[in-house]
Amino acid sequence: MIAALKIVFWYWWALAAVLLVFEMTLPGVVFGFLAVGAAAAGLVLLVVSDTPLEMQLVVFAVVSAASALVLRPVLRRLQAVRVGEGSLNARGDSMIGKVIVLDAPILAGRGRAKIGDGSWTVVGPDMVTGAKVRVVAVNGTELSVEPAP
16 A cells, blocks of 8 residues: 655745746746745645645646736736837837937938947938938848938
8 A cells, every 4th residue: 555645835835946947947937827836835735734635736726827817917018128228139129210310411321320329320311410310210230210300
């Protein structure tokens, strides 16, 4: 006869820790929700030490699903790139729609504009230094511009 395994609350917390490590090392956010469920099951077992395994598994499943439903929208909002802020790899995209002043005239369709601490090549109709232009597109390191109203 095989003896029944006695589940102790810290087993659930150890599982939660392992799931958090998976969350940090693997893509996606599924393991984080499962870690919340495992931590909750461990907490229930800590409070009520004679909780049957079936009830522990129900708590694990229900809390994991509930945390996914509640926390997923919050995580999406936190991960969303805000328009205008840009990011390190798409800095130019945040400039679309901005009005800038030309640092050098646009001659034969090419000129320069200083934006922040950088200087960008601008492409557009010929204009004089100091003219205000609006960025309409980004092509690599070049900004396509048009006269700003």
